[in-house]
Amino acid sequence: MKASQLYAPTLRESPAEAELISHKLMFRAGLIRKAAGGLYSYLPLGWRVIKKISQIIREEMDAEGGQEIMMPIVQPSEIWQESGRWQVYGDEMMRMRDRHGREFCLGPTHEEMITSLVRAELRSYKQLPQLIYQIQNKYRDEIRPRFGLMRSREFIMKDLYSFDKDESGLDESYKKMFDAYTRIFTRCGLEFRPVEADSGAIGGSNSHEFTVLAQSGESSIAFCTNCDFAASDEKAELKIIIAPAEDEKPIEKVETPDAHTIELVKNFLQVPIEKTIKAVAFQDDDGKLILAFVRGDHEANEIKILNASGAMHLHMAEESAIVAAGGSPGFMSPIGLKDGTIVVVDQTVMEMHNAVAGANEKNFHFINVNPKRDFKNVIVADIRKVQAGDPCPHCGHELKMTRGIEVGQVFKLGTKYSKAMNATFLDENGKAKFFQMGCYGIGVGRTMAAAIEQNSDEHGIIFPRNIAPFEVVVCPINSKDQAQLEFAEKIYEELKNSGIDALLDDRPERAGVKFKDCDLIGYPMRITISPKSLETNSIEVKIRKSGEISELPRDNYLDQVKKILETL
Ligand code: ATP
Ligand code: MG
Numbered sequence: 001m002k003a004s005q006l007y008a009p010t011l012r013e014s015p016a017e018a019e020l021i022s023h024k025l026m027f028r029a030g031l032i033r034k035a036a037g038g039l040y041s042y043l044p045l046g047w048r049v050i051k052k053i054s055q056i057i058r059e060e061m062d063a064e065g066g067q068e069i070m071m072p073i074v075q076p077s078e079i080w081q082e083s084g085r086w087q088v089y090g091d092e093m094m095r096m097r098d099r100h101g102r103e104f105c106l107g108p109t110h111e112e113m114i115t116s117l118v119r120a121e122l123r124s125y126k127q128l129p130q131l132i133y134q135i136q137n138k139y140r141d142e143i144r145p146r147f148g149l150m151r152s153r154e155f156i157m158k159d160l161y162s163f164d165k166d167e168s169g170l171d172e173s174y175k176k177m178f179d180a181y182t183r184i185f186t187r188c189g190l191e192f193r194p195v196e197a198d199s200g201a202i203g204g205s206n207s208h209e210f211t212v213l214a215q216s217g218e219s220s221i222a223f224c225t226n227c228d229f230a231a232s233d234e235k236a237e238l239k240i241i242i243a244p245a246e247d248e249k250p251i252e253k254v255e256t257p258d259a260h261t262i263e264l265v266k267n268f269l270q271v272p273i274e275k276t277i278k279a280v281a282f283q284d285d286d287g288k289l290i291l292a293f294v295r296g297d298h299e300a301n302e303i304k305i306l307n308a309s310g311a312m313h314l315h316m317a318e319e320s321a322i323v324a325a326g327g328s329p330g331f332m333s334p335i336g337l338k339d340g341t342i343v344v345v346d347q348t349v350m351e352m353h354n355a356v357a358g359a360n361e362k363n364f365h366f367i368n369v370n371p372k373r374d375f376k377n378v379i380v381a382d383i384r385k386v387q388a389g390d391p392c393p394h395c396g397h398e399l400k401m402t403r404g405i406e407v408g409q410v411f412k413l414g415t416k417y418s419k420a421m422n423a424t425f426l427d428e429n430g431k432a433k434f435f436q437m438g439c440y441g442i443g444v445g446r447t448m449a450a451a452i453e454q455n456s457d458e459h460g461i462i463f464p465r466n467i468a469p470f471e472v473v474v475c476p477i478n479s480k481d482q483a484q485l486e487f488a489e490k491i492y493e494e495l496k497n498s499g500i501d502a503l504l505d506d507r508p509e510r511a512g513v514k515f516k517d518c519d520l521i522g523y524p525m526r527i528t529i530s531p532k533s534l535e536t537n538s539i540e541v542k543i544r545k546s547g548e549i550s551e552l553p554r555d556n557y558l559d560q561v562k563k564i565l566e567t568l
Helices: 021-028 043-063 079-082 113-117 167-187 262-269 302-308 319-324 416-420 442-455 484-496 512-520 531-536 556-566
Strands: 032-035 038-040 075-076 095-098 103-106 129-137 154-164 192-196 204-213 217-223 231-232 254-255 279-285 290-297 342-344 353-358 362-369 379-381 399-414 425-426 432-434 436-443 472-476 502-505 527-529 538-543 549-554
Touching: 021 032, 021 192, 032 512, 038 043, 043 079, 043 129, 043 154, 043 442, 075 425, 079 103, 079 113, 079 154, 079 416, 113 129, 113 154, 113 436, 129 167, 129 319, 154 442, 154 556, 167 192, 167 399, 167 436, 192 399, 204 442, 254 290, 254 432, 262 290, 262 353, 262 362, 279 302, 279 319, 279 353, 290 302, 290 319, 290 531, 302 342, 362 549, 399 416, 399 442, 416 436, 436 442, 472 484, 472 512, 484 502, 484 527, 484 531, 484 556, 527 556, 531 538, 538 556
Parallel strands: 192 231, 290 342, 342 379, 472 502, 472 527
Antiparallel strands: 032 038, 075 103, 095 103, 129 154, 154 436, 192 204, 204 399, 217 231, 217 399, 254 362, 279 290, 353 362, 399 436, 425 432, 527 538, 538 549
């Protein structure tokens, strides 16, 4: 490809709304253009990156026996009614009617579609396992599309679905995908970690998120400094912290004027924060009050509270509901609430002694609260968020927190969808059984964005070689100089003939302008052709990542170039 013909408009300025480096750089480097909120066109350079990532994914899926298909983007409502998700999915699903008034949606994911497809076609255990995937546009009407391709409304996803005859088959399929994902993100040049994740609304019992480590990421991850444990902050299961033993003192009510936050109470009563208990109040869909209690210095984890309480959704509680249950906002505890209030207490709270908690009366707290003695009819569970310094649930060493971008997720679905949609096969004994399913997604655009988040500097993108729009750009300093241009063209041809993905920057621009663009777009290697090259019969190689410049003799530069590319 010749840059003079390439549709790659670079810009100095980034869009005002762009917060993330990747969003800014993708726009400035001419990789994408916005069509509307969360909707993007991929320009040639951006599309080349998408195609390279897709190809890596394809190769690794195929290596594990994956078979590529393509399902429709527009999906009939009936299959979603069957699974029960037509109601549950909410506003993220783009719904529409056809001319006959029938309801459809734009696929946000394809569990229903694939299940309805295979249940008519796969009949015997002999046909299993099956690993079926597609790489396709998905639509989610995200409440806040932002960060460019990171959270868009239309995005490209690889989604693979596995069908097995039993749980051990599913374990195997899951392992295959887990390993394939590890290879994919390694080949994409990313620094990532598979983390234990919550299965969320999609259901199922086992899930990992593949998370690219980046400060700009939306996920918060806890990881162990000693073993390979890593989990999202929503999921991380925590060990009970046992407070040092103490003699239990009798409970006492004390006045704490205006001390309606944990900070104020702890200062007023002069107690360490680890001796305080705080409350978070929710209501479920029916308005039923759910109170959760954690240690003063801990954070409540809504997902864990949801699971422990059995509620479908949690909403912040209205003051009136708290009062109706016998509580007083800012002065809550599990002691003395009306019967029937759902109270969930963190397991660590149950191990505290002589602690401070609200007295369910404005301006009053209890001191010397001993939860095991004083709390009645409470659900005890792990309901707090992990934080730095917590002990690792696997080995006990200290956990650290980092931020990351979820680029892929693997789920064991079990029989959730096959049961709901009555998808069965005949086993060895001729008995009908539900398929054991798994689903495995990768955001292709988000992977590209994550790669840029991890690989850029003040001059622009630094693409890892395997996903760069071109591996090498050949740049004559003065394209109007016929001898230089011919020299560059020859080099460009030689590179291409030896299988290197090269671009010739033959634009009649000043060298400075061309170099700036090369740095902005982030080609891993630039080969510069100058008057000196002609004189000494050599080429100049510049590595984008390190800035290193070296001269190579014209005669046997190819092997050297290939060797360097291997390292980029
Ligand atoms: P998130 O929690 O970030 O919304 P998700 O859990 O909803 O993601 P999945 O349903 O697991 O995502 O989808 C699989 C992959 O698709 C994700 O790992 C991510 O890479 C990508 N993805 C999901 N939503 C978006 C989006 N709005 N824009 C771009 N990529 C997305
Ligand atoms: Mg989502």
